[in-house]
Amino acid sequence: MKFNMTLALADKPGQLLRALEPIAKNGGNIVSIIHERDRPVEGYVPVSLVVDFPSHQSFRNTINDFRSLGIMIIRSEELVEKVRLTFILIGGVDLKKIVESKVEGAKIIGLEASTPRLEEVTVKLDVEIPAENVDELMEELKGLAREQNVILISPIYP
Amino acid sequence: MRILLVGFGFLGRELAKALRNKMSLLIRIDSDFRVVGAADSKGYIYSEDGLNIERLSGITKLSEHEDYKSGREAVELINRDLCDVIVEATPTNIKNGEPGLTHIRLALSRGIHVVTPNKGPLVLAFRELMSLAEKNNCDLLYEGAVAGAIPIFSLARECLQGDKIIRLSGILNGTTNYILSRMFFEEIGFEIALKEAQEKGIAERDPSYDVDGIDTACKIVILANALMGRDAKINDVERSGIRGITQEAMSLAKKSNYAIKLIGVVDKRLEVSPKLVPINHPLCVHGTLNAIHLETDLAGEITLVGYGAGKETVSAILNDLITVLRNRSGKSPKKS
Numbered sequence A: 001m002k003f004n005m006t007l008a009l010a011d012k013p014g015q016l017l018r019a020l021e022p023i024a025k026n027g028g029n030i031v032s033i034i035h036e037r038d039r040p041v042e043g044y045v046p047v048s049l050v051v052d053f054p055s056h057q058s059f060r061n062t063i064n065d066f067r068s069l070g071i072m073i074i075r076s077e078e079l080v081e082k083v084r085l086t087f088i089l090i091g092g093v094d095l096k097k098i099v100e101s102k103v104e105g106a107k108i109i110g111l112e113a114s115t116p117r118l119e120e121v122t123v124k125l126d127v128e129i130p131a132e133n134v135d136e137l138m139e140e141l142k143g144l145a146r147e148q149n150v151i152l153i154s155p156i157y158p
Numbered sequence B: 001m002r003i004l005l006v007g008f009g010f011l012g013r014e015l016a017k018a019l020r021n022k023m024s025l026l027i028r029i030d031s032d033f034r035v036v037g038a039a040d041s042k043g044y045i046y047s048e049d050g051l052n053i054e055r056l057s058g059i060t061k062l063s064e065h066e067d068y069k070s071g072r073e074a075v076e077l078i079n080r081d082l083c084d085v086i087v088e089a090t091p092t093n094i095k096n097g098e099p100g101l102t103h104i105r106l107a108l109s110r111g112i113h114v115v116t117p118n119k120g121p122l123v124l125a126f127r128e129l130m131s132l133a134e135k136n137n138c139d140l141l142y143e144g145a146v147a148g149a150i151p152i153f154s155l156a157r158e159c160l161q162g163d164k165i166i167r168l169s170g171i172l173n174g175t176t177n178y179i180l181s182r183m184f185f186e187e188i189g190f191e192i193a194l195k196e197a198q199e200k201g202i203a204e205r206d207p208s209y210d211v212d213g214i215d216t217a218c219k220i221v222i223l224a225n226a227l228m229g230r231d232a233k234i235n236d237v238e239r240s241g242i243r244g245i246t247q248e249a250m251s252l253a254k255k256s257n258y259a260i261k262l263i264g265v266v267d268k269r270l271e272v273s274p275k276l277v278p279i280n281h282p283l284c285v286h287g288t289l290n291a292i293h294l295e296t297d298l299a300g301e302i303t304l305v306g307y308g309a310g311k312e313t314v315s316a317i318l319n320d321l322i323t324v325l326r327n328r329s330g331k332s333p334k335k336s
């Protein structure tokens, strides 16, 4: 699992190496690193890293190690891989139910409807969702479609 | 080898013409190649020395032939071992597989090779028939049964021997693809597109077998069993057809660079349903074309596109027949 971290390192030699040590020790794999040496702010240089850790625990251990080394952490968060999926629903869709559906991290980012007649409304829905929750979203939408007697057209490879 | 044509309908007749045109090739592969008989539902013609292929390819009904024996059945010829290969091209029946299932079972159990475009027996009894073929040391080849002229099984058998197929998806029904393509390009509704397909002879008067996805589901079952080691049955397929697809839905899809296609998928799912296919995806083919997209562990992605029905299907049947000739001529399974 990947994490985004921004550290503030003192603008003196050897600080970057010192910061990388806990990452290596906890099994982290550095995916990218941006060291903005020409942009020191009050004697500190921001370093942005993307690190692939084997577990949440190894990430937390690294943060603790940073703290005990006195390394300042400006930001740290898990990078969630998101996918965008398009669906088309045909029939008397109850949009409220869809909007209220509770799949974690799912966000409706686009909605378009064409209405020849209300009971036959056709809706296109663009959803952004963490990749790991796609199956859950598919099940949820299939269930809603079945319940409401609506035709669900989903992406070929969700 | 002695060939018996069981079923002399559209494909049987087209095959007879192809055999006539390709006879010198066939004789080169097997100097003893001859078509000894042809049967329909009401009788057969048979000659141990081989039928005159010129004459056979010139008739539209077997009963026009001077040697037609009416009231006789193909099973008699199979039972008496009067052939080495049958081409089983009787109508598809997915309820009980008959009459094809009886023909194929009987042939294989007597060590007679089988080439067939008939889905019914394969959908209902794939594992049974394959093990019967193996036990009796004979070939059971069925390239024409799925996606007509597209050589999907031959490709997998010959060219992907070390690959594992992880996912298979495809447009496997030309009728529904024609209807959906007309809706996509002409912006017409389902009913009008269906009517047009019926007038052109692309859709049957009762279109349910195609438009409700049953035909595609049958093909998905055969593909899953033949290429991905499954033991799938037709009821395992989650299926929905294209009847409810509206013109508005197609327009909304098109505006976002998708087409709606009836797709069969085998992965952890076994599913047939209308899907949104990006218009630049290799599966996004139009008209009556079929397409199969494979994802394998070594080759990555492979897509085959071609005609899934019509006289092009003869290509698949003839290739199967030639495969049997190359594998077996001069090596009778009964003697080995």
Ligand SMILES: NC(=O)c1ccc[n+]([C@@H]2O[C@H](COP(=O)([O-])OP(=O)(O)OC[C@H]3O[C@@H](n4cnc5c(N)ncnc54)[C@H](OP(=O)(O)O)[C@@H]3O)[C@@H](O)[C@H]2O)c1
Pocket (backbone or CB within 6 Å): B006, B007, B008, B009, B010, B011, B012, B039, B040, B041, B042, B074, B088, B089, B090, B091, B092, B093, B099, B117, B118, B119, B120, B144, B145, B148, B308, B309, B310, B311, B313
């Ligand atoms: N047509 C295609 O493009 C296509 C493509 C791929 C696969 N297939 C499959 O290939 C098979 C043949 O298709 P087709 O279009 O040629 O069908 P078809 O035109 O309906 O011909 C079927 C033939 O089988 C004969 N038949 C029926 N019962 C029989 C029996 N008990 N013994 C011997 N013959 C019997 C029929 O005889 P009568 O004439 O006496 O009724 C007819 O000659 C079907 O399973 C079909 O699904 C077809």
